[in-house]
Amino acid sequence: MSDLKEDGFKTSEVLSALAQVFEKMPEAEKKSQIKKTNGVFQLSVKNSEGKEAVWVIDLKNKGEVTKGPAKKPDVSISLSDDTFIGLADGKVNAQKAFMTGSLKVKGNVMLATKLDGVLKSAKAKL
Template sequence: MSDIKEPGFKTSEVLATLAQVFEKMPEAEKKKQIKTTNGIFQLNVKNSEGKEAIWVIDLKNEGKVTKGAAKKADVTMNLTDDTFMGLADGKVNGQKAFMTGALKVKGNVMLATKLDGVLKGAKAKL
């Protein structure tokens, strides 16, 4: 899992945990999650130092989290480390972040709304 972590990014801790949740998930449950979500999310996250890291949450084919750009993401989200943490904690509303420009989305915007459920579902399994 250490290949997912990126020094200086709080986001990487959340995504490493999410990756562990997917790994431990029974195959049937993982298939159900993939069927429900059916999308590949690319997260372009910028930290407070201005560095950028990219992660991919694949809930279309494999049900896993990887570091680095996707070959073909269904939705790409550009946000700061703090904004992602707020979304993951449930302290930041995704729609509000989008409307205020804190979250920029390219691709399937409706799919982007499913990420909230994925993060909440993973948090519940911890």
């Protein structure tokens, strides 16, 4: 999924890997993950140069990662490239990032808490 890559964004590497995990996932496992998560996450990521890119993790309908804004995301998350990488690596606590304002959430805040589990389970499969 090279169309997920965005120059200057470390996030795009992680999300490309996540997309590959979803592609290789057996259908039954994917359905289980969709049922468990049941949400569309829109990630607005800003890099160190101030450029912004948007990705969507659909774990409500298809179980895929796409680039560009979602029509109706259940939750929109705005954060920096470094914050996302920290979350994906497990070095940044999502609640702490939220409380300090480096992670902003619009929509279903409780759903946003599930993203951490999605990233961790995908990382385990890489």
